[in-house]
Structure formats: structure tokens, C-alpha cells
Amino acid sequence: MTQDELKKMVGDLAATYVKDGMVVGLGTGSTVKFMVDALGHRVAKEGLKIVGVPTSDRTAAQGRKLGIPIKAVDEVDQIDLTIDGADQIDADFQGIKGGGAAHLFEKIVAINSKRNMWIVDESKMAPKLGSFPLPLEVIPYGSQQLFKRLAAKGLHPAFREQAGQRVLTDSKNYVIDLHLGQIDDAFRLAQYLNQQVGIVEHGLFLNVVNTVIVGYADGPKVLQAPERPNYRDLKA
Structure with missing residues (x-):
């Protein structure tokens, strides 16, 4: 499978986790683009009723074009689930994000979300962080x-x-x-x-993610991170 096929596979699967009535954080990046496309399809074909909270101007534009109602993070009471990509994830479910220069907005949306899901292809998994800048x-x-x-x-x-x-x-x-x-x-x-x-914000996303969907050639794998203190507690 090509890398784009892997990305589409995990994006389509992630979109199935979104339920009617949810407020959904919409990440940024090439993998998330497939997920937002899949959500737009569900909105159009199934009548799925959601509100999207984007992490970048380009994701906001994509969502609006697909008919997904878009609100800013300060316009919602809560975010049920944020689905985003990652540039690197280590064996302990810590991550680096920001390859698309959107990590400030991504982190703001993430820490205001009940749950966070990252969707990646297998190339983003690593024993330790750091080989990605x-x-x-x-x-x-x-x-x-x-x-x-x-x-x-x-x-x-x-x-x-x-x-x-x-x-x-x-x-x-x-x-x-x-x-x-x-x-x-x-x-x-x-x-x-x-x-x-x-420094306004760095791209280390520590103790943030709950679920990771990884695209492998033989199919996607859904991984659950251990429950632990969240990022807001780490910053205190």
C-alpha cells in the first residue's frame, strides 16, 4: 500500500468513532485531511450532526466546504473527541507534533478535549522521540x-x-x-x-493521547495509551 492509502485507511476508520451530537476537534495535516473528508461524507450521506473545532485555518476551510459546522474553541462548552495526526510517537505514547506549523492551536484544542485520538501511518512510530525535528x-x-x-x-x-x-x-x-x-x-x-x-508553545505532546490508530500494510491497529495525569496537570 502507498503512504496515502495507509493514511486514508486510518482516516476513514477514525471517522467511525464520531457519533451524532459530538463536538469534534479537527486536527491538521495530510492524514487528518482524509478523516475530515470521511466526516464530510457522513454529514452529507447520513445526516450526521456534529460541530467541528479546527486547529488551523486550512482545516476550517476544508470543513466548511464539506458542510461541517465550524466553531472556534472558545465558542463551545466542551470538545468530546479530537482527532489529529502526529509527526512521531514513541513506545510510551508520547508525541511530537508541529510539522505543519499548527501545534499551538492543536495543543489548545487537545487539552480542552475529553479524549484525544492520533491517526498515523506506521512510519510515524519510533522507539524514542527526536529523529523528527x-x-x-x-x-x-x-x-x-x-x-x-x-x-x-x-x-x-x-x-x-x-x-x-x-x-x-x-x-x-x-x-x-x-x-x-x-x-x-x-x-x-x-x-x-x-x-x-x-516560546509560545513547543511540539512535545506529553500524556495527551488516549487512542492511536496506526496504518500498517496488513491493516490498521488500534492502540490504547495507559491512563495517566493529563497535560494540564503536568503544566501546573
């Missing part, structure tokens, strides 16, 4: 000074660029990617990054 969303003002501090710490930062221009998030911030190779203590790194002035 860790994204940071940073405000432009002072970003060069922040960059120098991160470099001095040995975190191998690089501003994300496209066509020679720095990538801007939906909030008009920059993205700095940390090329770490391997992260031995994700919680300690997250604590350090949380303390750095100028």
Missing part, C-alpha cells in the same frame, strides 16, 4: 536572541523557511525546529522549553 512556535520579537540561547544549550535550532522566507503560523509567529536526533527525557526538555521567554 521538534518544532517551537516563537514570537518574532527577540527570536534571534532566543535562537542564540537554544544554540548555546546544544539544541541545534533552525528557523523553518519556505522559498527563502521564514514560515509563519496562523498566529503570524515563526517556527524554530530543534534537530535533536534523540530525546532521552522529554518531560525534562518540555519543562526547560516552558520556561523560555519567547
